[in-house]
Structures are given as structure tokens and as C-alpha cells.
Amino acid sequence: MGKRYLFTPGPTPVPPEVLAAVGAPVIHHRSPEFLPVYERVLTRLRDVCRTENDVLLFGSSGTGAFESAVANLVSPGEPHLVVSAGSFGDRWVAMTTAYGADVDVLRYAWGETPDADDLRARLREREAKVVWLVHSETSTGVVADVQALAAAAKEAGALVVVDAVSSLGAVPCETDAWGLDVVVAGSQKALMCPPGLGLAAVSEAALGATGSSPRFYFDWERTRKAQQTLDAPVTLPVSLVTGLDVALGLLFEEGLEAAFERHVRLGRAARAGVKALGLELFSPDEDRSAVVTAVRTPNGFDATDVVKGVRDRFGMTIANGQGEFKGKIFRLGHIGWFDVFDITTQLAAVEIVLADLGADVERGVAVTAALEAFETQPVS
Amino acid sequence: MGKRYLFTPGPTPVPPEVLAAVGAPVIHHRSPEFLPVYERVLTRLRDVCRTENDVLLFGSSGTGAFESAVANLVSPGEPHLVVSAGSFGDRWVAMTTAYGADVDVLRYAWGETPDADDLRARLREREAKVVWLVHSETSTGVVADVQALAAAAKEAGALVVVDAVSSLGAVPCETDAWGLDVVVAGSQKALMCPPGLGLAAVSEAALGATGSSPRFYFDWERTRKAQQTLDAPVTLPVSLVTGLDVALGLLFEEGLEAAFERHVRLGRAARAGVKALGLELFSPDEDRSAVVTAVRTPNGFDATDVVKGVRDRFGMTIANGQGEFKGKIFRLGHIGWFDVFDITTQLAAVEIVLADLGADVERGVAVTAALEAFETQPVS
DSSP states (O other), X not given: OOOOEEOSSSSOOXXXXXXXXXXXXXXXXXXXXXXXHHHHHHHHHHHHHTOSSEEEEEESOHHHHHHHHHXXXXXXXXXXXXXXXXXXXXXXXXXXXXXXXXXXXXXOOTTOOOOHHHHXXXXXXXXXXXXXXXXXETTTXXXXXXXXXXXXXXXXXXXXXXXXXXXBTTXXXXXXXXXXXXEEEETTSTTOSOSOEEEEEEOHHXXXXXXXXXXXXTOHHXXXXXXXXXXXXXXXXXXXXXXXXXXXXXHHHXXXXXXXXXXXXXXXXXXXXXXXXXXXXXXXXXXXXXXXXXXXXXXXOOHHXXXXXXXXXXXXXXXXXXXXXXXXXXXXXXXXXOOHHXXXXXXXXXXXHHHHHTOOOOOSOXXXXXXXXXXXXXXX | OOOOEEOSSSSOOOOHHHHHHHTSOOOOTTSXXXXXXXXXXXXXXXXXXXXXXXXXXXXXXXXXXXXXXXXXXXXXXXXXXXXXSSHHHHHHHHHHHHTTOEEEEEEOOTTOOOOHHHHHHHHHHSOOSEEEEESEETTTTEEOOHHHHXXXXXXXXXXXXXXOTTTBTTBOOOTTTTTOSEEEEETTSTTXXXXXXXXXXXXXXXXXXXXXXXXXXTOHHHHHHHHHTTOOSSOOOHHHHHHHHHHHHHHHHHOHHHHHHHHHHHHHHHHHHHHHTTOEESSOSSTTOOSEEEEEOOTTOOHHHHHHHHHHHHOEEOEEOOGGGBTTEEEEEOOSSOOHHHHHHHHHHHHHHHHHHTOOOOOSOHXXXXXXXXXXXXXX
């Protein structure tokens, strides 16, 4: 029968209503049919980002949204500071370096959680035009305390840019309340759409600090001006925008706070199941890290075999570790269109595969532990 | 009932088989399910471009593919020459200028056809690192003789970059045989897909001539290296790539030469119908310009009323003129998934709307004229 399960932390599963919209006949990006869709998406993106600022929409992956921030804010030779504790922090380093910034890196080991006091101290040593942050480091499962980090950056007079690709819509990201100048994200994570749309919420301060690097496709001012009259600057991926409109409708039907609570409970369920199996968590055992749960493979076993095992036997796609953690950890996604049974299904499959590989896992308890943990209500 | 017709020269109508693939459940961009799709698409794109070179695929509009060429080939201060006879030629000017090139423009009035001898003369006056061409100038309906233009550029030692966004798959574009160093295109024209994918066929000479402008998302070398192992450099818009795979399958089922012939006959049908109505063609009355047929509105009438009329009365989207030709011309698209009845439907609707506006059009003959013209076989 070949039933398939997509459980990676991006792309994520897409609800059938959204798929139907994505597969609907194409309409013109400047037609009266599309303009209300475009307008509603831009408004709802502001609501998701919790901002009064414009949210600029690009036909690109999340990396394209990253580049919009770098291309607009970095001029060669300027001092910039990246906080990196994983693969996506390193992407900020690679990209700001490619644009000629004088890049300082506050670097943590993969899996560590960045600390606001460390940032404060580093900014006392050297000023930075922009502090580049990662909200949810998808490579490790750590969700940083962006509110505290942003406050430290603001004290030093720096602009704050946040990669919220895998966090936006899953965990709170208060763009305006936390003073985030730029928040970038993509369509294919908690926004429950296929990949292909990038977005950037951009403050007036950021728009006033744009630099000399050449740009056209990702130029903020050009895009913003076009959006103000709903006159798309280029041919937008209308199918994906139409899908995003439906997906954001579903998200607001649930309610953003309810979605955040659900992700907290999904994270609790995943961690409880992992612990019941007798496995060691790589990502933090805390409510904030509710996006992806990273698990250490037992000593002597290779995460690649786990990933391959659930794929070959059950048609299930989960994520391996990245970089030097490939083979050492596997990652259970719970971003976006997930309920608790997507967690129990992952746990049950991993349990069978690890046991058959000969690993010493506790049998028959993980699913129940996950279901019980899911029932506990968040306090906040 | 609200039946709708998309007749613009991009986005273009998408076959239902392609829509079904686009709306299928999302698969992971590095999964064993996706890799054969990705590989087949990359191979078929080489076949469509008639090249042995790599075709690089980006999650972007056609403008993003433009930018990949500019960002990789332009360094500040270098001499470049753009041949412009319309909106998309002007886009090359805007973009190469944004990247700091010293841009010379061989400029024609909108609607004129660029001439290889003019280019030859201009290149004798001043050398250029790259000559930037437009194959099908969608704003005017002119398809340039890129083979002759490229030969002139090559004689002067320049690299040749071609915007083939609206021509690729509709009219012959012989990348290798004509010595085109870079051919850029998008998914949403004759490739019969929704917008959201850009592509660039890139020669070894072009790869060897990359410059100092900063880039990451559109970097050729990074993308090429990743494609060689099918390890997508970013999260690709998998839904659109899967759709493109199906669409390219349909195109090769028809056969590329057969598709070119069909477009020639569609263009003949459109022009014959327009002339039978007693209207004046804006685009050339020649087989090569087989992509979009631009028509002058009769004196005293506004093309905007024609576009609005067919939309409001018949749910039909055709294109207005762009720039200073807005209101003066309207454009009948026939790129991609079109047969002759899509032409006769456009003609019939335009005939009714113009007559009701009070224009002096010949009634009752355009559809038949178009059908007859469609039957004449191309000689080549």
C-alpha cells in the first residue's frame, strides 16, 4: 500500500485543504481574484509575526529570506555579530561573510543554548551593527530565549535579526514586543505549506539601515513599495500563496496561542516517549524547545540505521543529525500540522527499529508515556 | 458558474496532470522518493535547453534566474551591453546597473526587432564582458533572432546571456548550437507549471567568468556542486519540482519540435484572427514571434476596457500593454498548454467586447480565419 509519513522538521506535512488550494488552477498574480488573497496573506503574516511592520514576501526558500536580510543590511567591512549554536547559525556566518561583513561569532557547541549575558559581554568587547540570531536551531532542537538575547543586543545599540524559519507559528515570536528588527521565516514549517515562500518582517529601523550591497530580487524597498499597492514586484508563486492563505486561515481558526500550547504539549509527549524508551535527549528537556526533539542514538548504534529503518519498513521520513552529528542523533519533528498520534507513531516505529537493531530499549511504554504527557496543560 | 480562462503570457494555464502533482502530499527534498524526480527534471531541462551544460534550478521567479546571471557575472565597473526593446530588456538594464556594471544599452523602441548588425557596430565602439539579450520580449510580442545576435556578440569576444523566460519550450532556443553562455527561464510559461521555479543553463565559459559581487542563494558554483550529488543546496519547492517533472514529461511526449510547430501555428491563428477583425498587429506578422500576439486597440478605444470587458463578462484574463503601452495594446497569450480553441475563444470574446464598446470591427469572421490559419503547416 505504501502509506507514507513525513515527520521531518521541514518540509512538514501539509493539510489536505492546503494541498487542494496549491493544486487549484493557476490565477494571474495581478488579477482581481488574486489580489484579496495576497492582501489577506500579507495581513495574516503580520498577525503571525505579531508586528505592525510590513512583512515582505518572496518566492524563495527560507534561505532566500535570510539573504534578503543580509543583502539589505550588510555593507562590506562593517562589524556584525552572529550567535551560532548549530547549522543555521553557521548559515548566518557563511552568508554575512559572503557579503563582506567583518563577522564576529559568539559560538556555542551544537546543542548548547545561547545566553544573553554572554552576548552582553561580547558586545562590550566589540560593537556590531546587527546581531544575527537563530530562534529555533533546527539542527539541535534548541529554541533560544530570543527575548533576552534581543534585549542584550538592543542595550548595545545593535539591530536584531532573527531566523524564525522553524519557530514561527510553533512557539511565541513577539516581533514588536521583543524589539526584533527583522524576523525571517519560510512557508514549509509551522505555516503548514509546501516550501517555496520566504518572508521577512522588517522594522522601520532596519529599513533605515540598509547598506550598499547590490540586490534586486531580494531588495526590501522595492518589494515593500510594490506590496503597498498589491502590485507584486515579480511573478509570485501564486499556487503557494493561495495555499498559504488557506493554511494561515487554519492556524487562526485554531488560534495562535492554542497552536503554541499544542506545540508545548507535543514536545512534552515526544520527550516523555524518548525517556520512557530509555534513550537520551540531545535537545533540552524544557517546554520552550517545542519544535523538534533530537535524540542521541544509543552507544554503538548509528542514527542513519534508525532513519533508514523507519523509512524502509514504514515509509516514514524522520531526520538524521546534521554536520558532525549525522549518525549520532536523530530528530523527531513536531512542527505545524501535527497531533499527538504523529508523535506516538514516530516513537512506536523508532522503538521497533532500535529493538530489531539490537539496542537496549524499554518496550511497550513509550506510546503511553507520550499520550499521558500530552494531556498535561501548560501553566502559562 | 464562473468558468475562468487564463490567457496571459505568464502565468499560463497548467494541465490538470501537473496540478495534481503540484497538489500531492509533500515529500522531503532529500528523500529517496524525490531524488529521481529531481534528477529527471535536471536532465529534461538540459534537453529543453538543448545543452550539455548544467541547468541550475532555483526556487524563485524568472527574475530570480535573471539575478543569478547578474550576481555571478557582473563585477562593479565592468563594461556590459544590454540589448533592450521592451520591458524585459529594461529589467536587464536595471539589474546590471544595480550590480554596479558600466552599462551600455543598445536601445530600440518597444515593438522593434533588435538587429545583429546594430549589435556588431555597437560592439566595435565599445567592448563588453557580456551581451545581455531577450529572446521573447513578452511586453511587445517580438521574438528576436538570438542566433544572429549571439553570433555578433561572439565575434566581439563577449559572453552571451539570454532571457528565454517566455520562449523556452515554445520556440527554438539552441543553447549549445548557437553558443549561448547562459539561458535563463522560469516554470510558468511554456513549461506549463505554476510560477516559483527559475532556471539557468550555464556554460563552462560563464562559470569561468564569475565576478566579485556577493551572492549566496543564487550562487552558481554552490548550486552546481550541490546538484551534482542531487543534494539540494536549500529546501527546494518540491511541489513545483514534482509538477515540472510531469509537465516536462508531457512536453517530451508531444515532442519539442512538435511543440514549436504548434506554437507557430497558434501564432498564425492569432494573427489571422486579429487581421480578420480589422485590427492592427503590434507584434510582428512573422512565424518567429509565436509566443504572444500584441494588438493595437482601435483609435479612440482603451485596451484597459478590452481587458476589463473580457474579464467581467467572460471570466477571461488577457494582458494589457505594459509601461507606456498600457491602454494602447492588449496581448493574446499562446504559450504552453494552448490549442487553437484557446485562440478562437480569445478572439471571439475580444470581438464581442470591442463591438459593444462601439469599435468598428469585422464581425463573424475572426474565428474561422484563425482556424484556417492554424491548419497551414510550417515549412521548415
